[in-house]
Amino acid sequence: MFRYKTYNRRKAMIVFTCILFMMMFLMGRLVYLMVFCSEYYGQKAENLHERERDIKAARGKIIDATGVVLAANKTVCTISVIHNQIDDPEAVIAALTKELEISEEKVRARVEKVSSIERIKSNVDKDTGERIRAYGLSGVKVDEDYKRYYPYDTLGSKVLGFTGGDNQGIVGLEVRYDEYMQGTNGKILTLTDARGVEIANAGESRMEPTDGNNLHISLDYNIQMYAEQAAGKALEQKQADSVSIIVMNPSNGELMAMVNVPEFDLNDPFTLNYEPQGALTDEEKQNLLNNMWRNQCINDTYEPGSTFKIITTTAALEEGVVSLSDQFFCPGYITVEDRRIHCHKRTGHGSEDFVHGIMNSCNPVFIDVGLRVGPERFYDYFGSLGLLKKTGIDLPGEAATIMHSKENIGLVELATMSFGQSFQITPIQLVTTVSSIINGGRRITPHFGVAVQDNDGNVVKKFSYETQEGIVSKETSDKVRYLLGQVVSVGGGKNAKIAGYDIGGKTATSQTLPRSANKYISSFLGFAPIDDPKVMVLVIINNPQGVYYGGTIAAPVAKEIFEDILPYLDIPFDKEAAAEADTQHAD
Numbered sequence: 001m002f003r004y005k006t007y008n009r010r011k012a013m014i015v016f017t018c019i020l021f022m023m024m025f026l027m028g029r030l031v032y033l034m035v036f037c038s039e040y041y042g043q044k045a046e047n048l049h050e051r052e053r054d055i056k057a058a059r060g061k062i063i064d065a066t067g068v069v070l071a072a073n074k075t076v077c078t079i080s081v082i083h084n085q086i087d088d089p090e091a092v093i094a095a096l097t098k099e100l101e102i103s104e105e106k107v108r109a110r111v112e113k114v115s116s117i118e119r120i121k122s123n124v125d126k127d128t129g130e131r132i133r134a135y136g137l138s139g140v141k142v143d144e145d146y147k148r149y150y151p152y153d154t155l156g157s158k159v160l161g162f163t164g165g166d167n168q169g170i171v172g173l174e175v176r177y178d179e180y181m182q183g184t185n186g187k188i189l190t191l192t193d194a195r196g197v198e199i200a201n202a203g204e205s206r207m208e209p210t211d212g213n214n215l216h217i218s219l220d221y222n223i224q225m226y227a228e229q230a231a232g233k234a235l236e237q238k239q240a241d242s243v244s245i246i247v248m249n250p251s252n253g254e255l256m257a258m259v260n261v262p263e264f265d266l267n268d269p270f271t272l273n274y275e276p277q278g279a280l281t282d283e284e285k286q287n288l289l290n291n292m293w294r295n296q297c298i299n300d301t302y303e304p305g306s307t308f309k310i311i312t313t314t315a316a317l318e319e320g321v322v323s324l325s326d327q328f329f330c331p332g333y334i335t336v337e338d339r340r341i342h343c344h345k346r347t348g349h350g351s352e353d354f355v356h357g358i359m360n361s362c363n364p365v366f367i368d369v370g371l372r373v374g375p376e377r378f379y380d381y382f383g384s385l386g387l388l389k390k391t392g393i394d395l396p397g398e399a400a401t402i403m404h405s406k407e408n409i410g411l412v413e414l415a416t417m418s419f420g421q422s423f424q425i426t427p428i429q430l431v432t433t434v435s436s437i438i439n440g441g442r443r444i445t446p447h448f449g450v451a452v453q454d455n456d457g458n459v460v461k462k463f464s465y466e467t468q469e470g471i472v473s474k475e476t477s478d479k480v481r482y483l484l485g486q487v488v489s490v491g492g493g494k495n496a497k498i499a500g501y502d503i504g505g506k507t508a509t510s511q512t513l514p515r516s517a518n519k520y521i522s523s524f525l526g527f528a529p530i531d532d533p534k535v536m537v538l539v540i541i542n543n544p545q546g547v548y549y550g551g552t553i554a555a556p557v558a559k560e561i562f563e564d565i566l567p568y569l570d571i572p573f574d575k576e577a578a579a580e581a582d583t584q585h586a587d
Helices: 002-036 038-048 089-100 104-111 126-134 172-176 221-238 282-293 305-319 354-359 363-373 375-384 411-418 427-438 474-490 550-568 575-586
Strands: 050-055 069-081 118-125 140-149 186-191 204-207 214-217 242-248 255-261 327-330 333-336 339-342 350-353 449-453 459-462 504-511 520-528 535-542
Touching (some): 069 126, 089 104, 089 126, 089 140, 104 118, 118 126, 126 140, 221 535, 305 363, 305 474, 305 520, 327 363, 333 363, 375 411, 427 535, 474 504, 520 550
Antiparallel strands (some): 050 186, 242 255, 449 459
16 A cells, blocks of 8 residues: 555656646747747748738840940839739729730639739830729739830840840840849838738838849940941842851950841840741740841851961961962862862962962962861861860850861861861851951950949949960961951952951851752951951851852952941041052042
8 A cells, every 4th residue: 555655656746747847848938939039930920911022123234335225124014913902803804904905814813813912914014004003993003113125126136135024134145144234123011911901001111122233345336237237238139048247356355246137126036037937836936036046156157168268377377387478389179188179260270379379269279288287286276276165255155166086187177177168166266266366366255245333333343354365476467467468459358448448358158068058158257457457347148149259249248347337446547548549440
């Protein structure tokens, strides 16, 4: 009996102790929550009675080299409904169906949906938003918003790019510099009761948005317009598939224009810029849109043809295997191993020195010169001149050079490479590499971005770009400029000649793959002035109909551009030389 009572007493003590510890733990937990976590849980309780609506930040502008705004913002509205606050659903449905031009079925589904807030439509023009606000319908919210707006529609479309519905960059400069232009959204906070109904007279609190910064770029509206007009004319006259033009300062890599016609409407980027044949699946349409948005100057590669003879000349001069007075003979072809490779002039150029070899764009001369350099050293120049790596341009999607591996370059491959065939590069790579040769030997990085500024004009960031000195010697640079001046003055590029201006350049005509398709690419690469290049222009006409020679159809396009931009850029004009040329022409 004694043992039984002792056992019960111990059991009761254990239970009591457990209850005591549990009560102490609960009291401690309560003190912890009430004292140390009061702010946290108070905020959570408050949040349960707050409804948030975003206030979009204004995206930073894109501004050209002269201060012209190329990408701006237009004030629009976002229309939303709050289910618990709607007094007259039918009136709301009728008003929104009428003003927003949306089907009644779609509006009804969203108005009747039980949710804290339901967006009906965004990017509504401001006038429409004001009309909806004037109805005074409870439960309908009209919030001002921003939509990207491009004042010049198609201008520079494949450079500027565009934004999506959330104002985030999708392609082009819009996506490349998105972090600087995006800004930070604000919020509208509304107090509600436990049922989600706004508390009368409680008002709204606002967290103001922070606008994005403005991007200043080197593209010049006027030069872009000149280039686009010339490209559009060439596209129409030659019934070509496309025309691409690059205008760049070869001394520092600043891009003044980049054209890819046909361009597309930046304010309506999801509509094709032509009428497709037949019905399209969603996938087919998206593929066509992706192709329409492509920037051929950086996304596509091609065989450069005879413009690449500038690089072959550079390598040969650097190696010391050719001089300007070296003599050659062109019978209209040259045999390399078992392959007969023709000159564009099938009857041949006969005897000629190296200067006339480049003026005549003679393939046998350049094959001979390339063979003198040799496969290994020629490949090495691809590397040292920067052709085996991307340029680093500040646009997304740059393609890389498509090149033979070093061990697979035999004499036949070297022969075709010497005049710009059997490998592919991008147009921007060609412009960059030739710029590095003619500017005295400094490899530059092509770019659009100059600086980022806030709305008060304060510089947030100034961009700098990589350069590499000593790509070629000054002596070689001087000789190449002289030779290219001769090409335009009296050689195959004479259709780009302008009296009173010193212009250098090189023509090219290359064939696309497969060769059996008989499609050609006509191009001209030129710069001015010869002694101190300030501007370089590359014109590429893809699949022209009829005459397709670069000197005949691409050089005149470049001439038209030079005639517009050289005076605009204040490039010195030699009146005496122009007068002398006029006299000779009259004679």
